Amino acid sequence: MVMDILVFQPIYQERVWGGRGFASKLGRKLPEGAVIGESWELVDRDEANSVIAQGDLRGMSLREILVKAGAEIMGPNWPKGKPFPILVKWLDCKERLSLQVHPPAAVALELAGEPKTENWYIVDVEPGAALLAGLKKGVTREQFAMALKEDTLEPLVCRLPAKVGDSLFVESGRLHAIDAGNLILEIQQNSDTTYRVYDWGRLGLDGEPRMLHVEASMKSIDFDDFEPELIHPEGNYAVLAESSVFNLTRIELEDGAEYVFGSEEEPRIISLVEGGLESLDGGISLHKGDNALVPYASAPRWRASGTTRFLVTDGFAG
Numbered sequence: 001m002v003m004d005i006l007v008f009q010p011i012y013q014e015r016v017w018g019g020r021g022f023a024s025k026l027g028r029k030l031p032e033g034a035v036i037g038e039s040w041e042l043v044d045r046d047e048a049n050s051v052i053a054q055g056d057l058r059g060m061s062l063r064e065i066l067v068k069a070g071a072e073i074m075g076p077n078w079p080k081g082k083p084f085p086i087l088v089k090w091l092d093c094k095e096r097l098s099l100q101v102h103p104p105a106a107v108a109l110e111l112a113g114e115p116k117t118e119n120w121y122i123v124d125v126e127p128g129a130a131l132l133a134g135l136k137k138g139v140t141r142e143q144f145a146m147a148l149k150e151d152t153l154e155p156l157v158c159r160l161p162a163k164v165g166d167s168l169f170v171e172s173g174r175l176h177a178i179d180a181g182n183l184i185l186e187i188q189q190n191s192d193t194t195y196r197v198y199d200w201g202r203l204g205l206d207g208e209p210r211m212l213h214v215e216a217s218m219k220s221i222d223f224d225d226f227e228p229e230l231i232h233p234e235g236n237y238a239v240l241a242e243s244s245v246f247n248l249t250r251i252e253l254e255d256g257a258e259y260v261f262g263s264e265e266e267p268r269i270i271s272l273v274e275g276g277l278e279s280l281d282g283g284i285s286l287h288k289g290d291n292a293l294v295p296y297a298s299a300p301r302w303r304a305s306g307t308t309r310f311l312v313t314d315g316f317a318g
Helices: 020-026 062-074 105-111 139-148 212-218
Strands: 011-019 036-042 086-093 099-101 118-125 129-135 159-160 167-170 176-178 184-189 195-198 237-242 245-253 258-260 268-279 290-294 301-314
Touching: 011 086, 020 086, 020 118, 036 290, 086 268, 099 212, 105 212, 118 237, 118 245, 129 167, 139 212, 167 237, 167 290, 184 268, 184 301, 195 212
Parallel strands: none
Antiparallel strands: 011 036, 036 086, 086 184, 099 176, 099 195, 118 167, 118 184, 129 159, 129 176, 237 245, 245 301, 258 301, 268 290, 268 301
């Protein structure tokens, strides 16, 4: 089977904190009248599976193509039937998200959930927007629990003013929320376990208060995680994250510069956050907002169209 890069149809998710920003900022056509908070770009789960949008394999799901051609996509040692380990999504945060946590592996096992380590890369931001992550230095579990009861929690959480190009690694166990006014590309472990500890008194799309998971959250939060720092990438090549789950780099090319991936090295995910990449092989070209899977057996060649920035996710095929 000849391997080109694989681009998938977005799976839009309604969220109470979402909006219509994917239309105005990424040029997407959205479902009419829906409040869209997430666009799942690459996902292999029972409840949601990406479908190839272009090329000879159009209409096949990610699950199907991994079964048929797992070695070509993931490498010769990929176990047959193993789900794709990464979930890529866009977040349109018109309103602030809940204060939440994802369980570390040991806690996830106890709570019958899934660990979820992720990275946020800010692509668009409104004035005054921020990220909330970790605790302010010196805050204790007991202080946190008391503030939760007294509805005085926000001053205990570290607030990080955000700007375009900033990046934050959010390991499982890190308390976090995204402020209103952020458009974010999230690269994450393939998981959908989130425990809300606080929701700012908000009602859900059904007009009822959303469920909180205070007990599970208190078991999952790392109470030694104080005042993390944002990464402000500089230069043409910047490492954003290195972990046992995935690695993430940001690459910047000038107009007309060429970029080539080597064949039979490892699979990669490429995410366009500015500009475009035109195919030099007559294959699929990528534009701002696009996310694509570059198979193990593929060696695409691109030329930058305008100043171009993209993220490369690798290190996930183990």
